[in-house]
Amino acid sequence: MAKSKIVEMNNMGIVVQSLDNAVSFFTELGLTLEGRAMVSGAWAGKVTGLGDQSVEVAMMVTPDGHSRLELSQFHTPGIIEDHRTAPVNALGYLRVMFRVDHLDELLERLQKQGAELVGEVVNYENIYKLCYIRGVEGLLIGLAERLDDTPAPTL
Template sequence: MATNKLLRMDNVGIVVESLDGAISFFEQIGLTLEGRYTIEGEWAGRVTGLGSQHVEVAMMVTPDGHSRLELSRFLSPPIIEDHRKAPVNALGYLRVMFAVEDIDEMVERLSKHGAQLVGEVVQYEDSYRLCYIRGIEGLLIGLAQPLE
């Protein structure tokens, strides 16, 4: 039996073209900008395997303070692949899911900021109303409204 235990999940990272646009979009969902900074140099590249890098980062936090999104904009090295338009059944990281109080209001609010429903809002048993949207830069976002 392992004696080392998991403490928590700190954040999920998303690479974007427009850091300001992504911050604004995720603020509409209800996250708060916790901090904004630049990471650069060879030390960071030793972690990522990219060599010397220069990245603008914004850390967004959920209202409960437990979950974070790390939004990154790479200045160097340049972006080499783009997975934002991948379909829902593509391999790899898929989406971030947020629990919301009112899914209809959230979809309406986010649509004013360019978001589009992927399918439709559906109800899963007596538990949730769910949907996927394509948000800023085509990012796939899940919304779930718990039903009491």
């Protein structure tokens, strides 16, 4: 019998307070809204363990079509914890990283939408220019611009 394994990563999910604001921000970043829908009822709560729930979901897709970000706004049950301002060394820390073109120009646009640079924009071994920002609702987002055509190092 064959050993079970992961086939692909389907998406990464983030719970937000305002779905409209999050969709607008990630659209500015370069993702495309693939679809938006309400997910509700006891069946959904069986998956999440929350019981009867009502959640509005927006699926955002990267330009290459391979990665998705699922944004969720819970209507019921109410939010019980908020981890958006946790530092990068917090247990369960959440960050999503995107490879981008023209980091400086993008960073300028995102800052006009309220994004804040966490530390500094740095040059990593002349391979990447990268930074962390606090984006919409304080979400931690990494941005990395490839500086050359050599293969990326494995970490």
